[in-house]
Amino acid sequence: MSEASKVPVITVDGPSGSGKGTISQILATKLGYHLLDSGALYRLTALSVIKHDIDVSDEEAVAKEALELDVVFKPSSHGEQMVLLDGQDVGVQLRLDETSAMASKVAAIPQVREALLTRQRQFRQLPGLVADGRDMGTVVFPDAEHKVFLTASPEIRAERRHKQLIEKGVNANIRHLLKSIIDRDERDRTRTVAPLVPAEGAFVVDSSNLSIDEVVQQILDFIGFSEA
Numbered sequence: 001m002s003e004a005s006k007v008p009v010i011t012v013d014g015p016s017g018s019g020k021g022t023i024s025q026i027l028a029t030k031l032g033y034h035l036l037d038s039g040a041l042y043r044l045t046a047l048s049v050i051k052h053d054i055d056v057s058d059e060e061a062v063a064k065e066a067l068e069l070d071v072v073f074k075p076s077s078h079g080e081q082m083v084l085l086d087g088q089d090v091g092v093q094l095r096l097d098e099t100s101a102m103a104s105k106v107a108a109i110p111q112v113r114e115a116l117l118t119r120q121r122q123f124r125q126l127p128g129l130v131a132d133g134r135d136m137g138t139v140v141f142p143d144a145e146h147k148v149f150l151t152a153s154p155e156i157r158a159e160r161r162h163k164q165l166i167e168k169g170v171n172a173n174i175r176h177l178l179k180s181i182i183d184r185d186e187r188d189r190t191r192t193v194a195p196l197v198p199a200e201g202a203f204v205v206d207s208s209n210l211s212i213d214e215v216v217q218q219i220l221d222f223i224g225f226s227e228a
């Protein structure tokens with residue numbers, strides 16, 4: 001057994017807006033584990049491609065951007081995670097619809113997924129890791145101790161995303177968001193490399209009618225964690 005494989009990992013996969021990021025953050029805090037937001041790495045690659053005006057059909061050039069990402073994750077003075085790309089805070093840009101659409105395209109390129117693999121596995125450090133994404137349980141950490149697949153209806157996810165963007169002061173149209181969620185789901189599910197599917201044995205949670213606390217509790221029960 002390698003040193004890395006002794007580090008416990010909980011994978012949380014699922015479609016966009018199902019609550020993976022929110023739930024993973026709470027789980028990581030409760031368990032005292034590290035957190036990997038793998039979607040951020042695809043979004044950062046997308047931003048880098050847009051920023052450097054790279055043609056997304058040039059797969060080698062896109063993979064090079066992924067490999068050479070100059071990124072720093074650090075806590076802000078408000079306790080939230082700040083993301084710096086080439087030294088610039090890109091927290092708001094990361095969530096723009098243009099970035100989401102490009103992220104879905106770059107994520108379908110096999111060389112990009114390969115380029116981000118090592119970077120993702122480097123997050124596996126003691127005392128443990130909560131890894132959030134699409135292929136955490138199937139490809140990146142297939143030996144994870146516990147695997148969760150979180151989902152919710154596209155309509156509920158569009159509503160949640162709309163609320164989230166409005167709260168951040170970003171103008172958003174709910175019908176456009178719903179269409180882009182449906183399109184992205186289709187691309188993520190049907191791509192040939194690492195498609196979005198529940199890992200074998202994953203605990204599937206549909207959060208459409210569950211509060212954040214209820215989802216967290218279901219997962220804590222599944223992994224057998226009880227708060228003192």
Ligand SMILES: Nc1ncnc2c1ncn2[C@@H]1O[C@H](COP(=O)(O)OP(=O)(O)OP(=O)(O)O)[C@@H](O)[C@H]1O
Nearest residue numbers: 015016017018019020021022160164207210211212
């Ligand atoms: N069970 C829930 N009930 C109500 N709102 C929720 C629930 N889960 C998440 N949310 C809200 O939905 C929004 C989207 O959640 P979040 O960003 O965690 O999703 P995600 O799956 O990580 O999305 P993405 O894959 O695009 O990063 C957030 O505003 C979050 O607070």
Ligand SMILES: Nc1ccn([C@H]2C[C@H](O)[C@@H](COP(=O)(O)O)O2)c(=O)n1
Nearest residue numbers: 016038039042103104107133134135
């Ligand atoms: N492990 C991952 C993580 C993300 N993606 C894709 C899916 C989305 O199209 C895009 C952005 O992800 P999000 O921030 O919305 O979770 O990246 C992936 O293919 N694999």
